[in-house]
Amino acid sequence: MGTTKCLIFLSVLGFVSLVSSIENRSNGTPNGSEAWGYIEVRSRAHMFWWLYKSPNRVEDASKPWPTILWLQGGPGGSGVGFGNFGEIGPLDVNLKPRNSTWLEMADIMFVDSPVGTGFSYVEDDKLFVKTDVDAATDLTTLLKAIYNVNVTLQKSPLYIFAESYGGKFAVTLGLSVLQAIKEGQLKLQLGGVALGDSWISPEDFVLSWGPLLKDVSRIDEVGLNKSNSLALKIEQQLADGEYEAATNSWSDLEGVILLYSNNVDFYNFMLDEGNSPVIAKTKASRHLRKSYAKILETNGPDLGSLMNGPIREKLKIIPANVTWGGQSDYVFSAMVGDFMKPRIAEVDELLLKGVNVTIYNGQVDLICATKGTEAWITKLKWDGLSTYLNLGRTPLYCGKDESTTKGFFRSYKNFAFYWILGAGHFVPVEQPCVSLEMVGSIVNSPNKH
Structure with a gap:
């Protein structure tokens, strides 16, 4: 499919005025509250983005209004679909207003990344990215196209928020963005990076699964021994650089x-598989662990029908031969060699460069268990680690109600950790109140309470 190269003007009322020699496929709402479009990040590789303006936006030069870039997991998960309608956007999958939308605290940009995810697509199967770094390069190209011609966005500090595998994209993108800024290629202020239940160190997570489930009586000694045996095999494969083999062992x-758990839910170890309220609301299947994009064909609204139906009609610029999620399986397959690689060193480098790094984790998540997250944090070479580990934690509540503890918080210098109680993998949905307050604090929103 060919694309037309020309100057494009996007949106109205000055919110997103984008002029670029990129492909001419863009649109927005009449009042300027939303804008979306495609950027050809490489020849015949097209990335879709969607930007929302917060109704609470405050124009204050002394306290700039922030922008959140949301990166979904998978790899192959659609931020434009799942993150937007399933978690933090203004509307839910029934197109009803979400009371806990993160737009209360910031503008939000959703991106279908890597190319092939959601509405993003490639015209040649050879163009799928194979590494986290390649994905970050494409995202940086997209940010250059959007930010370098938009003074309003340049004044708005960008906070990269990620979920699940998106955390690996976030830390590699953070470093790529810093390099582009240093070289004068990108006009952007990086406010920080926030890693939500993120797959930063696969080794530490798989080693945590058996012991955690045994401690909560979900598996017995036999299951523990078999789990530990495979986890140790994965550890050795990673040490030997056998990354694709480690991915296969992870699946085993x-x-x-x-x-041995009688089908525990990997997103909430208190539940059986398929009973997660987030999965139920979006009708997403077990394959969500790999792509976020498979949809169960069940009665009632589901994410696939929504995105390929009314949302596609609203956007008006999706090519006729592109189906939302149609290439997502290929995205995961192309990255099989990078899937189990750790990105702890990238977190260290961000901290060394002075970037604000925040981690938040749901208490009952299994796939990216808090136990595993705490394990990889101890591997950081950051010079503030020892002090951080010896600090006390501050309890978190929902608003002024201090009758129930909703989480804990600890920070030192440019590193912070939020333990979110009662939440699984999808923290914004399962604990919306404390999550929203957390976001306000991370992005230093003028609207935070």
Whole structure:
């Protein structure tokens, strides 16, 4: 499919005025509250983005209004679909207003990344990215096209928020953005990076699964021994650089966990598989662990029908031969060699460069368990680690109600950690109140209470 190269003007009322020699496929709402479009990040590789303006936006030069860039997991998960309608956008999958939308605290940009995810697509299967770094390069190209011609966005500090595998994209993107800024290629202020239940160190997560489930009585000694055996095999494969083999063993380990736990939910170990309220609301299947994009064909509204139906009609610029999620499986397959690689060193480098790094984790998540997150944090070479680990934690509540503890918080210098109680993998949905307050604090929103 060919694309027309020409100057484009996007949106109205000055919110997103974008002029670029990129492909001419863009649109927005008449009042300027939303804008969306495609950027050709490489020849015949097209990335889709969607930007929302917060109704609470405050124009204050002394306290700039922030922008959140949301990166979904998978790899192959659609931020434009799942993150937007399933988690933090203004509307839910029933197109009803979401009371806990993060737009209360910031503008939000959703991106379908890597190319092939959601509404993003490639015209040649050879163009799928194979590494986290390649994905970050494409995202940086997109940000250059959008930010370098937009003074309003340049004044708005960008906070990269990620969920699940998106955390690996976030830290590699953060470093790529810093380099582009240093070289004068990108006009952007990086406010920080926030890693939500993020797959930063696969080794530490798989090693945590068996012991965690045994401690909460979800597996027995036999299941623990079989789980630990496979986890140690993965550890050795990673040490030997056998990353694709480690990915295959990871899949085998998930099967063992499911067998000996009687199908525990990987997104909430208090539930059985498929009972997660987030999965139920979006009708997403078990394959969500790999792509976020498979949809169960069940009665009632589901994310696939929504995105390929009314949302597609609203956007008006999706090519006729592109289906939302149609290439997502290929995205995961192309990255099989990078899937199990750790990105702890990238977190260290961000901290060294003075970037604000925040981690938040749901208490009952299994796939990216807090136990595993705490394990990889101890591997940081950051010079503030020892002091951080010896600090006390501050309890978190929902608003002024201090009758129930909703979480804990600890920070030192440019590193912070939020423990969110009662939440699984999808923190913004399962604990919306404390999550929203957390976001306000992270992005230093003028609207935070």
